[in-house]
Amino acid sequence: MKTSNPVLARLGQAAERERATGYAPAGPYGQPGTGQPYPTQAGHPAAPPTVAPMTVDDVVVKTVTLLGITGLSAAAAWVLVPDSLLFGAWIGAAIVGLVLGLVISFSRVANPALVVTYAVVEGVFVGLVSKFFEVVAGYQGIVLQAVVATFGVFFLMAALYKMKVIRATPKFTRGLIAAMVGVFAVMMINLVLSLFGVDTGLRSGGPVAIIFSLICIVIASLSFVLSFHEVEEGVRLGLPQRYSWTAAFGILVSLIWLYIEILRLLSFLQGDD
Incomplete structure (x- = not known):
């Protein structure tokens, strides 16, 4: 059994x-x-x-399970964390989630407990970010709009992949990974500069911020193609059933990233009204 993905080849x-x-x-x-x-x-x-061996149904069940855990954690954080602690808890959850995400991504084995923990932590992050935009910033209805848009994009990408309109060719994979690394680097540089009071305009709500959010949304949307391909290849290679947790983790990461970027873009657009 051969695959162009070295990680999947190793797991196979x-x-x-x-x-x-x-x-x-x-x-x-x-x-x-x-x-x-x-x-x-x-x-x-x-x-x-x-x-x-893992199956597509296994991945679907695990993905729905993780989404449910993330949703419950988000709702709990929304209700339990007071506005005065919102920013600190938000940053803390983001840092912990990033560390867990890197550990899971570079781990050589599937760890369901770690993936579930990641879903809980990211749920706290998503819940607090959502509360900030909906309640503190006063963008009424923005959370529901972002949720609908996120799942709309997800199902659209799933349909396009199913109809083979978009495929994870080696060239596509290399290009998308390069774009993801580039965007992440830009985000990190922007974050560091913001700590020193430098405003690059990437997150200020102006034209540059809107364009950057649109770029992030496109890249996050295309990342589903890689996730779908990994599921398809994992099933073909006969990976053990527990690796369905890893596949579901990849889909969850893309969903959260897409939701946050759509939420941010909607806030920019509503701020211009």
Whole structure:
């Protein structure tokens, strides 16, 4: 089985090794976590246990689960965090979420507990950002508009991918990853400059800010293509079922990024009214 994605290729090889060799559970036939194959009573290796491969349905269920956790966490943060602590909690959740996201992204194994924790933390972040725009800044109805627009874009991209209008070719993947890295670098530079009182105009609500938000929205939307491709390739490679959590994590990251950018753009547009 071959794939152009080196990460998926590595995971596919790991899946093949896992199917070829079993791991003994607690009890008389081996110790947990030792990687010892299952022995028979005669001392010869027995057939390894079946490793259930991930399916598209697994990814859908995990994605819906993570969205539900994120939504509940967002609602709780909206209600429980007072306005006086809004900014501090917002920044704290953003930093913790970034660290968790990097750990999950560069991890060699799927960690459902870590992914769920990320959903909880990002829910706090999303809830506080939403409360700021809707309540503190006074943009009535902006959260509902952003939610509808976010899922509208998601389903549109899913339809385009399903109809093969957009495919994750190697050239497309390289270009999109380069664009994502570039945008992230610009965001970091803008953040550092803002700490020193330098206003670049990227987040001030003017024409430059609107154009930058539109660019971010386009890139975030196209990132779904990479997520859909990873799910498709993961199923084809027969990755273990637990990797559906990793695939769902990728979709959740894109959804949150897209929602925040749409929320920001709507605030710019309403501010011009």
